[in-house]
Amino acid sequence: MSELMPRGAAEEWRAHWPVVLAAFVGMGMSTIAQYTISLFIEPIEAEFGWTRAQIMSGMIITATLGVLCAPLIGAAIDRFGPRRFGIAASLAVPLCFSLLGTTNDNVWVWRALWFVFGLSTILLQPAVWTSAIAGFFEKGRGFALACVLCGSGFSSILMPPLAYFAIDRFGWRLGFATISLFWFVLVFPLVTLFLTSHKDRARTSGSEQSHAATRNFGFVLRHVILSRKFLQVAIAALLIATVVVSIVTSLVPIMTANGIDRAEAAGIAGLLGFSSIGGRLTVGWLLDRVEARYLAAVMLSLPLLAIFLLVQMPHSVPAAIAAVLIIGLALGAELDLMAYITSRYFELTFFGTLFGTIGGFVTLAGGMGPVLLNLVFDATGSYVPALLGAIPVSLAAALLFLLLGPYPKDINPGLHGH
Numbered sequence: 505m506s507e508l509m510p511r512g513a514a515e516e517w518r519a520h521w522p523v524v525l526a527a528f529v530g531m532g533m534s535t536i537a538q539y540t541i542s543l544f545i546e547p548i549e550a551e552f553g554w555t556r557a558q559i560m561s562g563m564i565i566t567a568t569l570g571v572l573c574a575p576l577i578g579a580a581i582d583r584f585g586p587r588r589f590g591i592a593a594s595l596a597v598p599l600c601f602s603l604l605g606t607t608n609d610n611v612w613v614w615r616a617l618w619f620v621f622g623l624s625t626i627l628l629q630p631a632v633w634t635s636a637i638a639g640f641f642e643k644g645r646g647f648a649l650a651c652v653l654c655g656s657g658f659s660s661i662l663m664p665p666l667a668y669f670a671i672d673r674f675g676w677r678l679g680f681a682t683i684s685l686f687w688f689v690l691v692f693p694l695v696t697l698f699l700t701s702h703k704d705r706a707r708t709s710g711s712e713q714s715h716a717a718t719r720n721f722g723f724v725l726r727h728v729i730l731s732r733k734f735l736q737v738a739i740a741a742l743l744i745a746t747v748v749v750s751i752v753t754s755l756v757p758i759m760t761a762n763g764i765d766r767a768e769a770a771g772i773a774g775l776l777g778f779s780s781i782g783g784r785l786t787v788g789w790l791l792d793r794v795e796a797r798y799l800a801a802v803m804l805s806l807p808l809l810a811i812f813l814l815v816q817m818p819h820s821v822p823a824a825i826a827a828v829l830i831i832g833l834a835l836g837a838e839l840d841l842m843a844y845i846t847s848r849y850f851e852l853t854f855f856g857t858l859f860g861t862i863g864g865f866v867t868l869a870g871g872m873g874p875v876l877l878n879l880v881f882d883a884t885g886s887y888v889p890a891l892l893g894a895i896p897v898s899l900a901a902a903l904l905f906l907l908l909g910p911y912p913k914d915i916n917p918g919l920h921g922h
Contacts, residue, residue, distance in 0.1 A: 516640065516641045516643060516648070517648070520637075520640040522698040523699060523700060524637065524651055524652055525694060525698060527637060529655060529690055529694050529695070530632065530694075530699065531633045531654075531656055532658045533597060533598075533659075533687045534655075534656065535663070536684075537563070537601065537621070538659075538749065538753055539660045539663035539664060539667075539752070539753075540666075540667040541874075542755060543664060544676050545559050545560070546757070546760075546766070547671060547675075551609075552609045556878040557878045557879045558611050558614075560753075560875045561618075562615050562617070562618025562621070562622075563753075563874055563875060564871040564875055565618045565619050565871070566622030566625055567867050567868045567871020567872060568622075569623060569626055570625065570629070571864035571867055574631075574860045574867065575729065575857060576860075577589070577629050578629065578858065578859060578863070579857045580856075581631050581856035581857075582635070582703070582857055583703075585636075585707060586701050586703075586856075587699050587704040590632050590633070590695045590699045591692075591695055591696055593625075593628045593632065594687075594696075596624040597625060597628055597687070599684065599688075600621040601680060601683065601684045602680050602684035602685075603680075604618070604621060605676070605677035605678060625867075629863045629864075630653075630839060631855070631859045631860040634855075634859060635701060635855055637652055639703075640701070643792070644792060646787075647791075649840055650787060650789070650791070651785070653839050653840045653843065654836075656780065657777040657778075657781035660773075660780055660835070661774055661781075664756070664771075665771065665774050666682070667683060667770075668767070724854050728851070728854065729857075734858070734861075736907065737846070737904075737905075737908070740904035741842050741866055742865040742866070742868065743900055744807075744838060744897075745869035745873070746872065746897060747807050747898050748834050749874065750874050750877045750894070753870070753874040755772075755773040755776065755831075756770055757878075757881075758814060758891075762814070762818035772821070772824055772825055772828055775825060775828050775829060776828050776835065777832065778829075778832065779828070779832030780835045783837050784836035784837065787799055787837045787840050788840055788844075791840070795910065799837070800841045800845070800902070801902040801905050803833065803841065804837065804838065804905065805898060805899065806833050808895055808898055808899075809827075810826075810828075810831040811827075811892070814827045815888055815891055838866075842859070843859055846859045848911050
């Protein structure tokens with residue numbers, strides 16, 4: 505393994521692999537709704553008669569809370585370390601997700617429960633799981649981040665068939681509880697035992713020396729978050745996440761609308777995780793060797809091919825499989841690229857604040873996109889217009905990454921060599 509890594513990366517892995525493991529399962533839990541909610545659409549629609557946009561409307565609430573709170577949570581992670589947030593999230597998120605199964609036929613009760621769930625997911629920002637890795641890994645940072653972010657690929661493999669089984673066996677209400685119990689049992693022990701960071705270790709040892717990460721949040725806001733380059737990254741993240749997350753969260757309805765059996769569609773959707781993990785690990789390995797902007801432009805143009813297959817060959821199971829595998833590659837690359845670009849183009853001292861802000865944009869896209877996609881379906885009876893509309897959005901995101909330019913030489917000096 506050491507031959508495949510830059511010099512020094514193997515030593516980093518030997519010292520810090522338990523942190524990677526804890527962050528991996530935590531990252532998996534962060535997608536608790538993303539990879540299961542599409543399985544709940546049809547049974548809830550059948551019971552209450554709500555439109556699909558109404559069912560997905562709760563995601564806008566969680567997205568709004570996420571984008572408003574993400575910079576502040578990121579700043580708090582920089583100040584206090586990610587450990588406390590990870591432990592709190594592993595308790596609160598499964599509990600609040602299970603409450604979604606208690607809704608009645610009033611859509612506003614459903615939305616209120618999503619508000620409660622959204623409050624818990626504020627603790628579940630990707631910055632919680634990536635900030636420790638960015639601090640512990642230098643030479644092998646790209647691959648380490650990729651391994652952590654593969655947690656979402658693990659979730660995308662396991663969650664569609666698990667959700668389908670739970671709903672089919674116990675009903676959709678207990679389906680929420682079953683999924684919640686799974687994540688609690690998996691995440692809470694590992695995060696409690698292993699998740700830590702330089703900041704957490706300094707705090708527990710009493711050797712904390714600097715408050716640089718939080719001494720001037722206003723300065724970071726004015727001179728970094730509102731800078732052209734950071735806004736360029738954030739907008740590109742918003743655009744590509746809108747496309748990828750919208751398709752991912754609605755894969756099963758898209759395929760069933762194309763005439764594919766629902767059980768078969770759920771099985772095909774489960775393939776997403778395999779390609780996302782493969783794409784993530786490959787991109788993570790390449791990030792330690794190739795400039796991230798070029799990888800971003802290539803990998804995040806992949807949804808165009810998936811859209812072509814879904815639109816031009818709607819009834820073909822092989823085409824659906826190919827489309828899911830391709831969109832999985834883009835999904836695997838997306839957040840890994842965002843985390844790595846943040847760590848290379850901006851000061852690592854403020855990684856939690858900056859990546860938390862980008863994570864807020866991604867969360868916003870994750871809430872808006874699926875609702876917009878299903879609004880188009882409700883209005884037209886087809887997902888095709890929304891899928892076609894995603895094409896220029898993907899191209900714009902790829903262009904924004906290309907225009908970033910080379911890594912700055914005066915940011916995190918000594919960390920840019922390849």
